[in-house]
Amino acid sequence: MPMHTFTVNGETVTVDADDDVRLLWVIRDLLGLTGPKYGCGINVCKACTSHLNGKAFNPCAVRVGDVAESDEVTTIEGLADTDGTPEGELHPMQEAWLERDVAQCGYCQPGQIMAAVAKVKQVRAEGRSVTEADLDEIRNVCRCGTYTRIREAVKLGAARM
Amino acid sequence: MRPGPHTVLERRVTTQSDLTDTSPAGASRRGFLGYVLGGSTLVAAADLGLGRAPAAHAAVPSPPQVAELYDLEDLQTDAARPTANLITITVDDEGRATFALPRSENGQGITTSTAMLIAEELDIDVEDVVVELAPARPELVFNQLTGGSNTTVSTYTPVRVAAAIAKGALLRAAAVQLRTTVDLLESKAGVIRAPGGASATYGELARAAASETTQRVEVDLKPASEFTTIGTPRNRVDARDIVTGAKKFVTDLDVPDALPTMVCRPPTLNGTPRALRNRAEVLAMPGVTDVAQIATGIAVRAETFGQCIEAIRAMDVEWNGGPVDGEDDESVLAGLRRAALPMAVPKVPVLAKTVDLEFEFMFRSSAALEPYAAIADVRDGRAEVWAGLKAPIVAQKKIAEAILLPTTAITVNVVTGGGSFGHKLFPDHAVEAARASKAMGKPVKLMWHRADEPRQGRVHPLCTSRVRATHLAGQVLSFEQRHTSVETDFSHGLGDMLSATAAELPPGVGNLSVAEGIFALTQELPYDFGVVTQLLTEADRRFNTGSMRNIYSPDVRVANELVVDVLAAALRKDPLDFRLQFLKDERTRAVLERAAEVAGWGKAMPPGTAMGLAVHKEYKGSTACVVELDCRPETVGRTVRDAVTGPRVTKAVFAVDAGLVVNPRGLEAQMIGGFADGLALTLTSSLHLRDGHFLEASWDNYFYTRQWNVPPDFRVEIVDAGVDQPGGAGEAGVAASAAAVACAYARATGSVPKRFPINHDDPISFEVKSFVPPVPAAPTNGRDLTY
Numbered sequence: 023m024p025m026h027t028f029t030v031n032g033e034t035v036t037v038d039a040d041d042d043v044r045l046l047w048v049i050r051d052l053l054g055l056t057g058p059k060y061g062c063g064i065n066v067c068k069a070c071t072s073h074l075n076g077k078a079f080n081p082c083a084v085r086v087g088d089v090a091e092s093d094e095v096t097t098i099e100g101l102a103d104t105d106g107t108p109e110g111e112l113h114p115m116q117e118a119w120l121e122r123d124v125a126q127c128g129y130c131q132p133g134q135i136m137a138a139v140a141k142v143k144q145v146r147a148e149g150r151s152v153t154e155a156d157l158d159e160i161r162n163v164c165r166c167g168t169y170t171r172i173r174e175a176v177k178l179g180a181a182r183m
Numbered sequence: 184m185r186p187g188p189h190t191v192l193e194r195r196v197t198t199q200s201d202l203t204d205t206s207p208a209g210a211s212r213r214g215f216l217g218y219v220l221g222g223s224t225l226v227a228a229a230d231l232g233l234g235r236a237p238a239a240h241a242a243v244p245s246p247p248q249v250a251e252l253y254d255l256e257d258l259q260t261d262a263a264r265p266t267a268n269l270i271t272i273t274v275d276d277e278g279r280a281t282f283a284l285p286r287s288e289n290g291q292g293i294t295t296s297t298a299m300l301i302a303e304e305l306d307i308d309v310e311d312v313v314v315e316l317a318p319a320r321p322e323l324v325f326n327q328l329t330g331g332s333n334t335t336v337s338t339y340t341p342v343r344v345a346a347a348i349a350k351g352a353l354l355r356a357a358a359v360q361l362r363t364t365v366d367l368l369e370s371k372a373g374v375i376r377a378p379g380g381a382s383a384t385y386g387e388l389a390r391a392a393a394s395e396t397t398q399r400v401e402v403d404l405k406p407a408s409e410f411t412t413i414g415t416p417r418n419r420v421d422a423r424d425i426v427t428g429a430k431k432f433v434t435d436l437d438v439p440d441a442l443p444t445m446v447c448r449p450p451t452l453n454g455t456p457r458a459l460r461n462r463a464e465v466l467a468m469p470g471v472t473d474v475a476q477i478a479t480g481i482a483v484r485a486e487t488f489g490q491c492i493e494a495i496r497a498m499d500v501e502w503n504g505g506p507v508d509g510e511d512d513e514s515v516l517a518g519l520r521r522a523a524l525p526m527a528v529p530k531v532p533v534l535a536k537t538v539d540l541e542f543e544f545m546f547r548s549s550a551a552l553e554p555y556a557a558i559a560d561v562r563d564g565r566a567e568v569w570a571g572l573k574a575p576i577v578a579q580k581k582i583a584e585a586i587l588l589p590t591t592a593i594t595v596n597v598v599t600g601g602g603s604f605g606h607k608l609f610p611d612h613a614v615e616a617a618r619a620s621k622a623m624g625k626p627v628k629l630m631w632h633r634a635d636e637p638r639q640g641r642v643h644p645l646c647t648s649r650v651r652a653t654h655l656a657g658q659v660l661s662f663e664q665r666h667t668s669v670e671t672d673f674s675h676g677l678g679d680m681l682s683a684t685a686a687e688l689p690p691g692v693g694n695l696s697v698a699e700g701i702f703a704l705t706q707e708l709p710y711d712f713g714v715v716t717q718l719l720t721e722a723d724r725r726f727n728t729g730s731m732r733n734i735y736s737p738d739v740r741v742a743n744e745l746v747v748d749v750l751a752a753a754l755r756k757d758p759l760d761f762r763l764q765f766l767k768d769e770r771t772r773a774v775l776e777r778a779a780e781v782a783g784w785g786k787a788m789p790p791g792t793a794m795g796l797a798v799h800k801e802y803k804g805s806t807a808c809v810v811e812l813d814c815r816p817e818t819v820g821r822t823v824r825d826a827v828t829g830p831r832v833t834k835a836v837f838a839v840d841a842g843l844v845v846n847p848r849g850l851e852a853q854m855i856g857g858f859a860d861g862l863a864l865t866l867t868s869s870l871h872l873r874d875g876h877f878l879e880a881s882w883d884n885y886f887y888t889r890q891w892n893v894p895p896d897f898r899v900e901i902v903d904a905g906v907d908q909p910g911g912a913g914e915a916g917v918a919a920s921a922a923a924v925a926c927a928y929a930r931a932t933g934s935v936p937k938r939f940p941i942n943h944d945d946p947i948s949f950e951v952k953s954f955v956p957p958v959p960a961a962p963t964n965g966r967d968l969t970y
């Protein structure tokens with residue numbers, strides 16, 4: 023089977039996997055990083071949201087064969103360390119999540135936080151601040167229905183990012 | 184060391200004589216009995232097995248409904264009481280209290296609130312309490328079922344009694360060590376201080392406080408006026424693990440050799456496998472290690488779940504049909520209409536006017552975001568299973584039947600679930616994993632594909648609700664409701680609980696079927712509407728059902744509250760004034776008044792928009808919801824890719840009186856979630872049965888509430904009724920929310936909706952995913968969709 027080398031959470035990894043295996047399963051089943059969750063496998067629930075070279079993406083919809091050696095993947099486990107947050111501290115968005123006590127079961131929340139960080143950066147790059155319409159665009163499903171607190175936390179986290 | 188379940192069981196046996204020959208009358212009013220269990224460290228247990236709570240149903244006069252006097256909460260609490268003494272709290276030599284909660288945490292926050300109860304009574308920090316989930320303990324009988332929003336209702340007293348006993352033992356040990364008397368000691372934050380300033384920590388005292396033999400003791404509980412933890416807002420105990428990705432769900436557990444396993448399922452509902460025609464080809468696929476036919480389909484085990492999905496897509500399987508082949512929503516509804524009970528035709532004056540409306544509630548999927556998943560290791564005549572389970576004792580029994588092992592050879596570990604909503608009351612995933620592991624002779628980590636959930640998983644039953652009310656001269660004379668439903672599966676233990684308690688139930692309830700009994704114990708029309716009858720009939724038993732975040736109330740109350748608005752209009756009354764005039768009890772009136780005031784009920788609204796309000800009374804509490812709904816074409820027609828938009832609630836106020844509130848922040852969270860469910864029930868989420876199968880297969884088909892449906896302005900108001908008994912929270916937010924949105928829709932559009940969700944009959948807005956293969960292909964274009 024082919025070997026694939028890329029960066030995950032700041033570390034270079036090499037895995038032995040068929041080209042066709044989607045990155046989500048490489049991350050979870052082969053590398054044992056279980057922060058990104060499975061909720062659909064077809065890029066609609068967004069529970070697996072992670073970052074690829076600093077942008078939000080869904081590893082359930084990317085073949086490992088399409089990942090290049092120069093690619094940097096960040097999962098929720100690596101968010102704080104790879105985003106310039108001081109050692110041992112949480113990312114401001116994670117802190118906002120704690121402050122608003124957003125999570126219920128927690129299954130969707132790694133994906134929600136990764137999506138929120140990317141959303142805020144995207145909006146910033148457009149020279150704007152987060153609006154209600156931006157929040158409406160977040161596609162991540164939360165079956166516990168924590169949406170209201172997610173909206174509050176994104177705004178709070180954005181103010182501190 | 185914490186004693187295992189068996190140790191505790193033995194203790195109970197040795198103290199049996201105490202249980203029989205002591206009268207509860209010996210205990211003082213706030214006093215409770217319990218045990219310091221014999222052992223090397225301090226272990227305390229409550230004893231509520233003696234006598235019952237003050238009889239809640241001395242008589243059931245006919246005007247109040249059964250549920251007003253004795254409801255499902257009472258049933259569950261009474262059923263749990265005899266085994267409360269099997270629940271123990273241990274204090275270790277680091278001063279930490281450990282408690283194995285015989286309930287299941289799925290996001291509802293009970294590990295947090297239980298830690299708060301223990302911290303309060305023991306006078307320690309919440310951080311020093313460890314609440315774990317107990318594995319299946321058959322000796323607990325009815326005391327290990329998580330449902331009906333009953334956890335805090337039924338454990339509030341036993342947990343505090345056990346903690347108070349532990350504190351009493353620590354105080355006695357401290358009195359000896361510090362050479363003083365118990366009444367002069369003060370405990371705070373895990374430290375006991377004597378008058379002269381000498382002190383000892385709980386950790387230092389834990390061993391001395393332990394008893395060589397089991398001792399029976401009497402304790403008083405802290406009065407509510409001295410609470411410092413109960414009633415103060417707290418964040419979830421697992422919040423940090425969640426936001427860092429460290430919290431482990433079943434599929435995140437690392438059980439050696441438990442490789443990913445999935446099941447190829449039939450194209451029609453509850454079909455069965457006949458044969459896999461290309462076994463060798465599938466076995467030769469990359470990563471695949473095992474393939475086995477099991478009761479529900481063809482199981483495949485592989486190095487990754489991705490390879491399981493590929494293998495399922497490649498399978499060529501011959502299937503047997505299922506029990507609803509060829510059927511659809513309309514044919515099932517026709518069956519329900521034939522089964523519906525007639526109205527009783529109360530005697531009312533001939534001049535009375537009648538309102539007669541029938542509502543339909545379509546099938547809904549109760550799946551959580553975490554799909555059904557379980558790890559099983561069935562080898563050498565024993566089995567160990569890990570799963571999110573709300574009724575682990577029943578799970579253990581069902582697994583035993585499925586793999587032909589005695590229950591004593593099966594360990595069932597309860598793992599925190601990624602949401603439940605009633606889904607994890609059933610052990611479908613655990614049983615299936617055990618079957619697959621047995622067939623393969625290897626450990627498996629079995630997970631359902633998302634597509635499996637709506638198509639073959641548990642659904643909330645399709646039902647109809649007909650309401651007929653009569654009114655004359657400003658009074659409502661009668662209100663009759665006939666609720667007819669596809670059968671709800673109660674095999675998770677609630678049914679057994681009801682049968683076992685039948686003799687003690689209020690008159691009439693013991694003779695009903697399980698479902699009818701549960702209906703009677705949960706339904707209560709909160710208005711004085713003269714002759715009130717609410718009856719349930721069940722018809723079709725061919726579906727895989729369960730209750731989604733409340734059994735009957737959201738549907739029943741949507742029907743009720745829409746009719747209440749119709750009655751108000753007929754009597755030319757404002758919906759708020761009308762309700763306030765007829766509401767029976769003060770607590771419900773208080774939440775309604777609060778919600779209406781905060782929401783500014785009655786303000787002018789532009790055409791195409793409207794406010795709606797509704798109340799609900801259940802779970803030892805009351806709720807009210809007021810919403811503003813925008814049904815203008817520009818809002819309804821807004822487009823979001825792969826989504827249902829439709830009418831939008833722009834503002835909502837939800838007022839809740841949940842009795843004594845342990846954790847207000849957790850209660851608020853449950854109301855936020857409950858509202859999201861109610862919103863989806865009324866506006867967007869349903870399954871379509873066509874040609875023997877459900878069309879929906881993922882979140883781009885099944886339209887649970889999403890950010891673009893959520894009210895940008897949402898507020899929860901907690902109303903304190905000053906009572907000392909906690910009520911339920913997990914399901915309490917749904918019914919009033921669903922009903923308020925429905926009422927607002929009727930007012931905004933000028934027509935009363937009859938079928939829910941309101942978009943059910945719109946043209947199917949998605950491309951139906953294939954039934955063969957039963958799971959969709961994983962996309963490959965993820966790199967093009969980054970942001």
Ligand code: FES
Nearest residue numbers: 061063065068082
């Ligand atoms: S699992 Fe990747 S988006 Fe749903």
Ligand code: FES
Nearest residue numbers: 128130164165166
């Ligand atoms: S917190 Fe449970 S799915 Fe979002």
